[in-house]
Amino acid sequence: MIDRLHQPRRFISWLPFATLLQKEVRRFLKVAFQTLLTPIVTASLYLFVFGATLGQRISVLEGFSYAQFVIPGLILMGVINNSFANTSSSLFISRYLGNIVDLLVTPITPPQLILAYTLAAMLRGLLVGSVVLLISFFFAELPFASPGAAAAMAAMASFLFAQFGLVAAIYANSFDALSMFNNFLILPLIYLGGVFYPVSILPPFWARLSHINPMFYLIDGFRHALLGVGDLPLGTAFTVAGLMAAALFVWASLLLGSGYRLRL
Amino acid sequence: MTPALEIDHLSKSFGAAEAVKDLSLRIEPGEIFGLLGPNGAGKSTTINMISGVCRIDRGAVRVFGHDTVRRYRLTRRLVGVMHQEVVTDHFFTIDLALKIHSGYYGVPDDRAWRALLIERLGLSPHLHKPMHKLSGGLKRRFMVAKALIHKPQLLILDEPTAGVDVELRRTLWQFVREMNASGTTVLLTTHYLEEAEQMCGRIAIMNGGRLVALEPTEELLSRIDGRSLLLHLEVPLDQVPAPLTAWNGQLEQGGRRLRLCLPGETSMGEVLQRLSQLQLSIRDLERPRPGLEEVFLQLTGLNLTTNQEGSQ
Structure with a gap:
């Protein structure tokens, strides 16, 4: 019986990648309350507060309601947070529990590893962003000036933060350290990057300072694509976002390719 | 190959x-x-x-x-x-x-x-x-x-x-x-x-x-240099008789069993003669097959079985 069944089967070079991608998607779907529903509820509460209540009394951008102004930022916040959370938590938990060994002993290549983690994280981030967008229709109508550019910017933001999640998961030594990346880096940068206000209304010093916040380019670019108005030209936002994404991809690739903190 | x-x-x-x-x-x-x-x-x-x-x-x-x-x-x-x-x-x-x-x-x-x-x-x-x-x-x-x-x-x-x-x-x-x-x-x-x-x-x-x-x-x-001899005794001993200490005699099972570790060159006749002189009441004799435990002990100086649960 063993003799008959124990015949080697054909090796399919892309299967390790496809399997890891499928496993990563299953992982976040398995805990969908935490990974999908919670961020959607949080974003909906923001929409309610800034769309249906306070938003009625605030105006920050000529020709647009505050709800219209804030919705792109909230969508992108969901995309960014969830893309980062997916790669960072998955890879870190694998390191922490030791089951990363299951991958280290397989023929999966570093590019396959990065791509599978990244695509799963992008899927989660964009899923959350899409649902937030659908919910936003109850609060305001958006002009969708350049829908293709908006989709591209959302995809680039999710890619960028998926890479950052991988980097954070490698450097973090504890859950506490991992949460610091989120609470003391990503969250402040998002809040100060123009989700809730246009950077142009800040005093000149603070407005200039905001230009070194990478989040500003992503949020402004995404808003510009949806509303047709932004603090920066779309091309500038895309160029800076693209360069940041490329730099983080190289960083993540170097870490995972070398096995830094993964292989003993 | x-x-x-x-x-x-x-x-x-x-x-x-x-x-x-x-x-x-x-x-x-x-x-x-x-x-x-x-x-x-x-x-x-x-x-x-x-x-x-x-x-x-x-x-x-x-x-x-x-x-x-x-x-x-x-x-x-x-x-x-x-x-x-x-x-x-x-x-x-x-x-x-x-x-x-x-x-x-x-x-x-x-x-x-x-x-x-x-x-x-x-x-x-x-x-x-x-x-x-x-x-x-x-x-x-x-x-x-x-x-x-x-x-x-x-x-x-x-x-x-x-x-x-x-x-x-x-x-x-x-x-x-x-x-x-x-x-x-x-x-x-x-x-x-x-x-x-x-x-x-x-x-x-x-x-x-x-x-x-x-x-x-x-x-x-x-490769084991030497072998063990186990003596099952009718009457338990309190201590190893002096003539047997040279063979690293050890009492086990409350003195009812005496283990001798014999060097490779020791003849069994000599052992039996010495035991006979001591007039020990021996119920049975046993020569256990040497195991890896002994080899291991000899090569590393460590007792493996006392270290079972650890990891590297």
Whole structure:
């Protein structure tokens, strides 16, 4: 019986990648309350507060309601947070529990590893962003000036933060350290990057300072694509976002390719 | 013939600590090969270097002639490894985890092979249970199945029977023998020396990161200088009689058994003569077969069985 069944089967070079991608998607779907529903509820509460209540009394951008102004930022916040959370938590938990060994002993290549983690994280981030967008229709109508550019910017933001999640998961030594990346880096940068206000209304010093916040380019670019108005030209936002994404991809690739903190 | 595994001057350090020092050995295809050593001997580090979990500082490892660094995509498909630490992914059931693991190796799911592993390792009643609800023994069985799911040609088992019940040990070894008979080369580490004696055709012993012995099991056993003689006494003794202290006499079982460790050159006639002079009331005499325990003790100066639960 063993003799008959124990015949080697054909090796399919892309299967390790496809399997890891499928496993990563299953992982976040398995805990969908935490990974999908919670961020959607949080974003909906923001929409309610800034769309249906306070938003009625605030105006920050000529020709647009505050709800219209804030919705792109909230969508992108969901995309960014969830893309980062997916790669960072998955890879870190694998390191922490030791089951990363299951991958280290397989023929999966570093590019396959990065791509599978990244695509799963992008899927989660964009899923959350899409649902937030659908919910936003109850609060305001958006002009969708350049829908293709908006989709591209959302995809680039999710890619960028998926890479950052991988980097954070490698450097973090504890859950506490991992949460610091989120609470003391990503969250402040998002809040100060123009989700809730246009950077142009800040005093000149603070407005200039905001230009070194990478989040500003992503949020402004995404808003510009949806509303047709932004603090920066779309091309500038895309160029800076693209360069940041490329730099983080190289960083993540170097870490995972070398096995830094993964292989003993 | 190309060896199944060739380790060539392998070294690995963790900071200032040298875990493996200039290790070289070959395992031929079809062998069941035992790698023994006390905790910290470098066994698991060696296995980790073979499987890719650990980076190699110096030297090389070749699996069926292929370098494990340069041709890792090929060699990792040829190797199935069960690590010492129980590692599972809590998100999935046994069945799904096995399918996923097969995919990681680039091998399409073979339902018949998966079913065979599940059945032979007694996992059938637990297939759809979440991993975190499985007992330690079940997790170990799952890890064996996981190591075999992609049909490796070299199976590495690092302490597969640590902490598992007798029945599982028996079925596991039986299955390993069958796998070996079907062409799988096996490298195993174990703290249970009797298992190594029964399973392995050749045994290597490591101590302090170095290889201290590598011989066929029978030859290794025959290396023991001296032998033991057990005297079962009718009347218990309080202390070892002075004429027997030269033979490292030790009282056991409350003085009812006297163990003598005789040097190789001592003749049995001389022993019997001295015992007769002492007029001990001897109920029975026993010459236990020397085991790996003695070899191990002689080579490393360490008692392996008192160190069973540790890890490196």
